């Protein structure tokens with residue numbers, strides 16, 4: 112097993128500084144610097160993601176999207192090169208906007224909520240392996256860390272909703288709390304399958320386990336991957352599960368009373384969270400930075416690190432793109448349908464997924480069968496079970512839509 | 516907050532500060548002009564035209580304009596349609612809920628002088644600039660989307676001419692009664708009494 | 724050294740926020756302080772080399788239970804002015820003294836093991852061994868208990884057969 116991939120980015124940074132200036136960075140400074148780097152990364156990636164979202168939306172709606180902001184010469188070339196500076200302009204504008212704190216709000220939670228949501232986001236990014244040996248800190252509770260830290264997001268939303276002292280914010284906060292609490296459970300259970308297969312919680316171990324397995328974990332736990340993806344769309348409050356900020360009924364949900372920079376922080380966190388859940392999905396189910404058809408070298412090579420990082424970002428961007436696609440294509444789900452879907456369908460199915468994964472793990476580890484073959488067999492078993500469910504006529508996923 | 520507003524004035528005093536401020540002006544004005552988020556509301560038939568402008572053929576998003584449903588996050592209010600006296604307090608409230616810097620485009624004849632309702636209407640506010648300051652008037656009944664887009668581009672030019680830290684020239688309100696600080700809907704010189712004289716102050720006092 | 728500093732800072736945080744839970748007049752603020760308290764306790768766990776426990780503390784207590792609590796507050800009327808009743812001083816003091824006596828008694832009578840060894844590195848396998856082999860019976864009993872309470876909740880919440888709403 113190539114140990115070097117668990118090397119942390121903080122160490123790289125220390126080595127680099129030592130190499131350049133011959134001085135060592137004190138340990139206590141490394142983490143703050145790394146967190147600042149993550150914050151910068153989040154801001155940068157959100158700038159790109161927001162632009163991309165608007166372009167994808169425009170393409171889906173047969174428009175061209177932002178074109179006038181940014182280099183005009185490039186915009187003449189194609190719609191995908193227009194408006195490159197749009198998000199930067201938005202950010203600067205939001206910076207100079209007036210900050211309104213309405214007089215009837217509860218100021219402390221009102222101001223703390225956007226700060227908390229960005230902090231949570233930054234902290235959760237600590238364990239994400241952006242490439243081989245490129246996670247800020249490869250904690251050995253990696254997956255649990257992400258899940259538990261991002262469960263605090265709902266706290267920030269509740270705080271925002273309550274302290275705004277407005278009906279719409281409150282309703283948005285309530286809906287979001289209910290939604291996030293119930294979708295967290297299928298989300299965690301869907302992650303349990305790969306955890307079982309990998310036999311560890313650390314993110315880099317997860318990637319290495321997929322290398323050992325010979326196939327990415329979305330194959331043995333396809334159900335888990337789908338459940339995770341659906342539940343994570345609900346977790347980040349994106350359409351079709353955006354009932355907490357539904358524009359047509361709740362103005363803007365819990366962000367109704369936020370203006371200027373504080374709103375920008377919520378906006379930033381939304382996109383950063385989207386990137387976070389997608390990068391977790393890419394790491395846990397799609398092999399993270401593993402380059403397809405290429406062995407991981409035993410020694411650290413900069414080329415492989417670069418390639419791996421590229422592959423990681425490609426996988427994550429693909430998942431993010433699917434999320435945007437879903438957002439602009441599907442209508443919003445009704446709240447009770449949402450709860451039904453989460454509790455009655457996703458949760459039991461995630462248990463089924465856990466069972467399948469356990470079976471695969473036993474066949475692979477105890478009977479020493481080939482990982483690939485076992486995974487394919489598990490897929491077959493899944494299809495069989497689903498067919499069986501069709502035959503014995505338990506309520507089908509569409510049946511509840513007709514009933515209520 | 517006051518201090519921040521004074522910073523530009525201080526910067527201009529240092530040598531060559533003017534150049535710095537020009538650069539800053541350019542960046543901020545361009546940012547503001549290319550990201551005018553407008554408020555999602557419409558009052559009458561003009562709103563249909565507003566929607567058409569947002570949709571795929573004309574596409575507001577090209578100018579970086581997207582709608583936000585809450586006034587707290589908008590920069591631009593497009594008053595699209597007939598503003599009735601009953602609705603007027605709400606529109607004024609919405610305007611006041613928007614954070615500075617904020618701009619208003621009055622779209623359609625109704626918002627300028629009452630449009631088709633200019634004569635003999637007891638219920639229509641004849642010109643939204645009686646209650647909120649309007650930057651750009653777009654004529655038409657309804658204006659075509661091209662006209663609205665033209666209005667938006669005119670507003671962008673207006674924003675680009677601003678100076679940071681200076682009070683901007685606003686086309687003010689019309690006919691404000693200095694004693695009550697309320698807009699007058701009755702011509703003060705003739706003292707002509709119309710039904711809305713009784714209606715208006717009651718409705719607008721709630722807000723001021 | 725740094726661990727000791729972290730411990731004292733975190734303990735201060737926990738105590739202060741716990742005090743605020745009890746003394747804060749505003750229910751919502753009390754709830755928020757409770758969450759701060761939970762997070763502080765999680766920090767202490769992490770400081771004691773039990774990161775898994777810390778993460779679980781954040782996930783379950785701060786992220787789920789306390790948020791449900793806040794959820795409850797938000798559904799109450801008159802939300803900005805929800806005040807705590809403060810007429811149970813005598814009972815409170817009595818309970819506190821009793822609790823203190825018990826705690827002091829336990830702490831004074833306990834055998835304290837000091838060890839210079841390093842704490843065990845956390846691994847899921849060790850956790851699983853613990854649950855699935857050593858403590859299997861108690862684990863199952865707890866699971867059964869939870870199941871029973873779950874079923875009880877369902878029975879209470881369930882509407883009568885045939886009655887619509």
Ligand code: SF4
Nearest residue numbers: 560561596623624625
């Ligand atoms: S100006 Fe004409 S189109 Fe516009 S709201 Fe008035 S009547 Fe309707």
